[in-house]
Amino acid sequence: MSNNFPPQKQDRLPGRETEMNPPAEFIREDYRGSGKLAGKVALITGGDSGIGRAAAIHFAREGADVAIVYFDEHDDAAEAKRLVEAEGRRCIIIPGDVRDSAFCKAAVDETVKSLGGLHVLVNNAGHQVVQTRLEDITDEQWETTFAINIHGYFYMARAALEHLSPGSSIINTTSINSFVGNAMLVDYTSTKGAIDGFTRSLSQQLIERDIRVNQVAPGPIWTPLQPASIGQHDPQKVASLGSEMPMGRAGQPSELGPAYVYLASNDSSYVSGQTIHVNGGKVVNG
Incomplete structure (x- = not known):
């Protein structure tokens, strides 16, 4: 398996699965x-695309019914629902903003x-914006990243x-960024460190x-977040996504x-309080 990603970007966050090239x-x-999950019900935030969609489909194949929480990517959510139902399981999709504690409670209650x-x-819902200088991270960006990436987990x-x-x-x-750092994603990486502490x-x-x-620590994975964030900064970096990892490539959501x-x-x-690293062979000892 190797990368075959042309340079690309998406002009809005969250990214869209329907715009990924290749899918x-x-x-x-x-x-x-x-x-393994027969008779279980799972709620997955950010389940419309990427890693969240992969988790939803795998859960369904293992016998679980699934509730998918997503922001406003309605076409992606409808497709994720179709894929879960194709596994013979029930699925509901719930649009909303995980920054809102009242919405989070309502989503759980609806599930x-x-x-x-x-x-x-x-x-699983996440947000990242590339900034190479700390001075360029606005108060709004910092607060938005924390609100989505960790406040939503707590709620x-x-x-x-x-x-x-x-x-x-x-x-x-x-x-992986909370374990090794990322110069382009200081606010995002900081929220992931907060997630580590929250999990433990x-x-x-x-x-x-x-x-x-427990928690899963992905490395570079082919999801809409890549062209929608890294691609906005430099579309060429999307083409080389994961090339720095020991396996020399990005991972697919199917591998998560x-x-x-x-x-x-x-x-x-x-197993509790632990981290599974799925990152293409990078040893992080954390």
């Missing part, structure tokens, strides 16, 4: 579900009402806890309730989905 891969044809419960929360987790029972799982999406602290608090909290299945299922019953 991303969300699940491999040879992935065989085995009922429980429509799908009959909640067992897995995946906090969703707090709302979900009322409904999560022993054996349930919270999975947060962090990033919450895991300790919820152990007594038998609710596991199984990590979320593991953390959502009983296979990880002795």
Whole structure:
């Protein structure tokens, strides 16, 4: 597998899956579900595209019903819903802004009402804007990045806890950047460091309730966030995405989905407060 991305950009955040060239891969044809999540309900923020869509499809193939929370990418969300339903599972899509705590509670409540419960929360919605100088990060950019990337995780987790029972799982999406740093993404990287601390602290608090909290740390993955952020800064950087990793390429969302299945299922019953690094071979020791 190798990169085959032409230089490109998208002119709005969040990015759109429908504008990706080439399209991303969300699940491999040879992935065989085995009922690991049968009877479960999962809520996934940012589930319309990229890593979130991959998690949704993998969860569905493993037997879960899925609620997808997204911002305003209605076509992407409709396609994600179609793909989940093609796996024979129920799916609802919920548009809204995770920066709003009231919306997060309403999304959780709608999930429980429509799908009959909640067992897995995946906090995945994310926002990043490239700035190569700290002085160019405005107050608005800094506050927006934190509001989406970490405040939304807190709001969703707090709302979900009322409904999560022993054996349930919270999975947060962090990033390789919080472990190695990224000169172009200081605010984004800072939020991912906050997610690391949130995951570890919450895991300790919820152990007594038998609710596991873990995180996945992707490296460079072919998602709409890349052309919509890095591509706006320099479309050529999209063409070389992931070339600096030991494997020499970017990953596909399909290569992330199984990590979320593991953390959502009983296979990880002795795992909490931990990070799965899916980054193309970069050793980060964290």
